[in-house]
Amino acid sequence: MDDDAMVRTSLRMLLEVLDMRVSTYADAASFLADPMALHCDVLLLDVRMPGMSGLQLQDVLNERHEEVPILFLSGHGDIPMAVRAMRSGALDFLQKPFDEQRLIDWIVAAVARRRANRAQAQEHADVRRRLGSLTPRERDVLDAVMLGKANKVIAFDLGISLKTVEQHRGRMMSKMQARRVADLFRFLQHQEGVSVLA
CATH class of the missing domain: 3.40.50.2300 (Response regulator)
Structure with missing residues (x-):
């Protein structure tokens, strides 16, 4: 100008x-x-x-x-x-x-x-959208997976069956568009840098 x-x-x-x-x-x-x-x-x-x-x-x-x-x-x-x-x-x-x-x-x-x-910014927005699509139980499983817990330990901690954990984990991975746990770490590590998240 x-x-x-x-x-x-x-x-x-x-x-x-x-x-x-x-x-x-x-x-x-x-x-x-x-x-x-x-x-x-x-x-x-x-x-x-x-x-x-x-x-x-x-x-x-x-x-x-x-x-x-x-x-x-x-x-x-x-x-x-x-x-x-x-x-x-x-x-x-x-x-x-x-x-x-x-x-x-x-x-x-x-x-x-x-x-x-x-x-x-678009990638952060996409990850936030995916996180928002998780049910409370899928979010519990995600949090446990991020702490490195095995499915058996997650099942014990949440008071649900191993099969139920596997189902929640499968749906959570699908919604997060992650093929492996390393993908989750990559998505959420970058997400921490977004100041709008509480």
């Missing part, structure tokens, strides 16, 4: 050569009015724009808890401005004129990180 049409055009042409889908905006209001804009992998943002400044837009996005990776590009930036932007979560602050290759490298890395984060 830049108020200079020539800068927007040149950035669009540079990035479209790399087969990136690019949307440009002359000001913050245009960006905020586009419902698809917040799904971008990276936001290139000028500091000084008509109306809302780039730093003010960053504040709005932070207030809305929108996790949009931002790279500031500015011909008018100074150190306090860059420090403020970085403290508010910007990934970088480049002065104009900037080296095109450095910008391309930065964008490629930022897009890769964003896509990896989205894939990881």
Whole structure:
């Protein structure tokens, strides 16, 4: 996003050569009015724009808890401005004129990180959905399996037959889409890193 049409055009042409889908905006209001804009992998943002400044837009996005990776590009930036932007979560602050290759490298890395984060978030959501599909007894069996308990011990602890444990365990493994116990450890180890889980 830049108020200079020539800068927007040149950035669009540079990035479209790399087969990136690019949307440009002359000001913050245009960006905020586009419902698809917040799904971008990276936001290139000028500091000084008509109306809302780039730093003010960053504040709005932070207030809305929108996790949009931002790279500031500015011909008018100074150190306090860059420090403020970085403290508010910007990934970088480049002065104009900037080296095109450095910008391309930065964008490629930022897009890769964003896509990896989205894939990881989807995996966490899938595991949470699978955990939510378990019955209370299947969850008891899962917890016992995660503690390394054998089926006979689980049956004794839960006061049920070995055959019943095997049935619950089979259904639990199927719902969790796990072929072996190691898969369960992998799913749940990653799941612990999701802060929304209690």
